Amino acid sequence: MATPITRVQQPTRFQAAAWELGAFLRHVDYLLLLATGGLLAYGLWVLESVTQNDVPGDPGYYVFRQIVYVVVGVVLLAAAAVVDPHSYRRARWPLYGASLVLLLAVLVFAEEVRGSKRWIQIGFFNFQPSELGKIALVIVLAGFIAERRQRLAEWRTTLGVIGLAAPLMALVFKEPDFGTTLIYTAIVIGALFFGGTPWRHLAVLAVAAGLVAGALLWFLPSAGLDVLEPYQRERLVGFVDPDIDPSGSTYNVNQSITAVGSGGFDGRGEANATQTKFNYLPEHSTDFIFSSLAEQRGFIGASILLLLYAVVIWRGTKIVAVARDLYSAILAGTIVFALLIQLFINVGMTIGIAPVTGIPLPLISYGGSSLLTTLFLVGMLEAVHIRGRLAAAR
């Protein structure tokens, strides 16, 4: 009598791929995706209402271009979520070299726009290498520290991190782009912090940074040595006291604060937002877009934006905790920290609690380079999350 044979069927290749995809999709952080998507949609809406009068006869000029960037950026985000972050780690030295070359190329080839060289024209796209540099810097530092996890207590490691970041930072500073240099600084601090650098190292660095800032702003200028461009120092000092010269260096801040304040609780609406409409507010599609939003949509509109951001930061912070290894944790932590700092500096400058440094509001400001970079970084956060969860499940 024959017993029925129970056959364990080998899954086909297709089935295996489907299961894997299923597991993959189950571990996506949807809240983070939702908040990011919300910011993108909100950002397009804000951009549309803010730039209506900017190009006569073409109210959709900026939005149309931004939509194209968003589409490309979403594809980038998806790609970054799929690719294992460790593959970047292995390619970090070529990445680092490429960033150096590109940043050098900017200094050599770029055309000056309002006193600084930041963009390289590639076809119709104005490419900003310092944005790409952010990604490279995050990966290089995370890889560097993760490799030396046993020697974190040594000053060699800490100083090595700073030494790696220094050339990139110097090149960006030379453009000059003080705001992005600050973001690079945040990346360095984030990497050291989440890499587990000893507290005393961090304390020493903090004191040193304070001394350098003091030197740049007060001691060296009084000794006749100007490292900062005059406008940079004026803005930093003007940030401390915006009423020094209302139509000069702090014109932007004053106009911005007026715009934000005049928005009131529920905003002045598109038609009555005179600060934006009559161009009193400079750069209202890029660096000062938050002021325009606050003017047009008031405290409510601004709060919606900040809450969406809060979700992104909250989810990001959780991702640091679920990262499967030190490298991924540093990656996630640094990205979240840098995003937080960029958000603070950009929004802070428009409301007078941070210096005016000219960096975009991530995911909202008009401009392709920043948008694509930020979406790629969010994609990396997802990748860390998915792989952390998958590892935990096994």
Added chain:
Amino acid sequence: MALRVAILGVLAVVVFCALFFRLWALQVISGERYLENANNNQIRSFGVLAPRGSIVDRDGDVLVSNKAGTLVQIWPAAIENLPVAERDRMLRQLSKLLGLKVPAVQEKVGESLESDPLTPVTIDTTVDEFKTAYLMEHQSEFPGVQITETYLRNYEQGDLAAQILGYVSEISREQLEAKADEGYRAGDRVGQTGIEATYDTYLRGVRGEGRVLVDALGRITSEREFSQLPEAGDNVRLTIDVDLQRAAEEALEYGVRLAHDQDEWAANGGALVAMDVSSGEILALASNPTFDPDIYVGRVEEKDLKRLAARNANLPTMNRAVAGGYPPGSTFKPFVALAAMEAGLLRPDEYIQCTGEEEIDGQIFSNWDPYKNEPMTVSTALANSCDTFFYQVALRFYERKDSPLQRWSRSMGFGSGTGIDVGPEAAGLVPTPAWRRKTFKTEIDKLWTSGDSVQLSIGQGDLLVSPLQMTRAYAMIANGGKLVEPQLVRSVEEPRAEGEPPVVLRPYTPKPPVEIGLDPNVVQVVQEALYDATHASYGTSQHVFGSFPVEIAGKTGTAEKFVKLPGFAGLRDQSWWCGYGPYRKPELAVCALIENGGHGGTAAAPVALKVFEKYFNVKPGSYSAVIQQSD
């Protein structure tokens, strides 16, 4: 790691709290105050037109300067948020006050509301003091309306040289788009024609720019702060001599009257050019009828423009001396003679029978004097203006396949523009067999016949020249065969304080005349013939110039042209005279043309005489000039 993640969380909470609290403080607690700031304390940029440069004659006599004017402007942005009814009421009231048509004003404001709400629209210019005072006192009833001082063109010599000077008006949208790169802005005033247009870059100066604080109604609440002070435009010094120009313009009117006296009822305009024979500098360039450029100053009245465009006004804005194309008639014969001798088709001492008529290929061509029958040399034939002599020369040209007459004509400057500074310029037309083939449709018309050569030899047929081209060609005969470049501007200058000489920024020194390869002996034959034409008993304008105290040489022309006039279409005689003097030491070449003026000797020659009288300072009546029919 958990500690560090927690610290990040705390930091995030702190950052968001800071942002929220600050926003709350700015927007909710102090919102009212900032709203007031936004409404009250607004910076507006403004532009100030620079005083436009003057245009002066060769001796510095002012032709065009500036006078103060007032502009009434509206900031579209300031009325954008008014209720439609309120805006309408305001525009209506403003239009009524200024005496403007309501729909026109509404359209103008509406257009800029859509396209460019930040640039003020000029509603009216040169408003009277009473009205400006009223607007100032009732500012609250006219939100967004501002009164600005401006400069307006002041034509110090009336309508003198109107077509040369051209006029200035507010830049049009099309011009603004075309000239966006050259720093022009909406509201700028730009030269539209003539010297004002060609030298606009120098004349316009640099527009002043600055910032001013204004309240929400557009009322200025601070001192004006300039980032760029307005810089006055540079002056343009013409080669024109005001006195000679006036004499020329008066002479043209006199010529039209003369023609009317001779029953040439259709005479209705003309042109005159007086040119330095060795430098090409133009001392007078007149065109009749003319117009008063002052109608373009300030508010341009529709009825004035209509009057200029009316059919019986006969195109007063057209610069006939430059843009007119006419058959030259007998004034062209000297160039036919030059070409024939240069091409080896005619010897200076060769006799050809001048007859009353000539049959060529079965067609009869007549002489203007049907009773002539005597052998003539080229010199006598020119002085006599014998047509049949030139018909026979024409047949010799006709035999040649390489069109030497046309080639010489072109090198003497016919058939192409002279490159003068005031356009548009007529190129004229030198007909060739190739041109006929290209232009006409039917086989019979495509053919160049002996008749075409005959017509061309007496400056008729399809040949078209401008008075300027003719003057330059006569200057060429006068200076011994060199082609000059006509010049209307001497220099661009920066004016200095009263009494100090101006600083020359850009001199326009005359280009050296170009030898075109004429044999001086051949030119001399024609020079002598032109002298005979004004001095020999048989000369066609001997009666006019024969006893003039300065020796003048020149040629009459009576050219048939098909014209269309109100109630008439047919052939009329264009009256020409071209020549130069003093004969032995030539200085000035003059060409005069009276449209439909009849014989060259009756209308055009006396016109040219008037200009020579002025130039050589000869008192009219101190010699005898007879006005009679000839040619």
